[in-house]
Amino acid sequence: MPSPSSILSTSDLTSSRSSPVRVNNTNTYNASIISEFVNRLIIEVLGSMALAERGLSEGSPIKPKEPLGPQPDLKASADD
DSSP, rough: OOOOOHHSHHHHSSSSSSSOOOOOHHHHHHHHHHHHHHHHHHHHHHHHHHHHTOOOOOOOOOSSOOSOOOOOOOOOOOOO
């Protein structure tokens, strides 16, 4: 039986003969879209399971205590 070092050596991993793996931008884009879809689906399923556990068919949105983003009544300071 050959030893593990004779099967695969470090030089095999860094050899210039091996072709690099090329990633297509379309594949990257599609993987990103699918990943976001799956994340959203998981959130939706967990949310509906939590509502069903409480005997509810729908919930009410959660609103932040303080408004998010820039406040319209605040004026930006001058850089003078």
